[in-house]
Amino acid sequence: MASQNVVQVTDSTFDMEVLKSKQPVLVDFWADWCGPCKMLAPTIDEIAQEYKGRAKVAKVDTDNNRNSAMKFSISALPTVLLFHKGQVVKKWVGLQPKKGFKEALDALLGGK
Numbered sequence: 001m002a003s004q005n006v007v008q009v010t011d012s013t014f015d016m017e018v019l020k021s022k023q024p025v026l027v028d029f030w031a032d033w034c035g036p037c038k039m040l041a042p043t044i045d046e047i048a049q050e051y052k053g054r055a056k057v058a059k060v061d062t063d064n065n066r067n068s069a070m071k072f073s074i075s076a077l078p079t080v081l082l083f084h085k086g087q088v089v090k091k092w093v094g095l096q097p098k099k100g101f102k103e104a105l106d107a108l109l110g111g112k
Contacts, residue, residue, distance in 0.1 A: 025056040026055060029059075030060070036077070078095065
């Protein structure tokens with residue numbers, strides 16, 4: 001479902017891939033049955049391509065990785081969290097335009 005630049009994260013890999021990442025990480029919490037999640041997927045893929053090497057983009061299937069979803073109080077899908085140095089710095093709930101993700105990433109990356 002996701003491009004080669006998007007990391008598929010599970011409950012067992014979440015800490016290493018997201019919380020311990022040296023780069024900012026944009027995490028898309030989604031489910032296969034979620035229509036808006038499918039609509040957001042191309043945007044997530046585009047962000048992953050545009051920020052390759054500067055930020056990590058990941059997806060968490062909430063149906064198969066409930067612990068990660070519960071840990072971050074994911075109650076609606078899609079929810080996208082931006083992590084920096086292991087902390088959530090921004091949260092988006094519902095279908096969002098690409099611009100907001102880019103602005104938040106650019107702010108963390110110093111406008112690069």
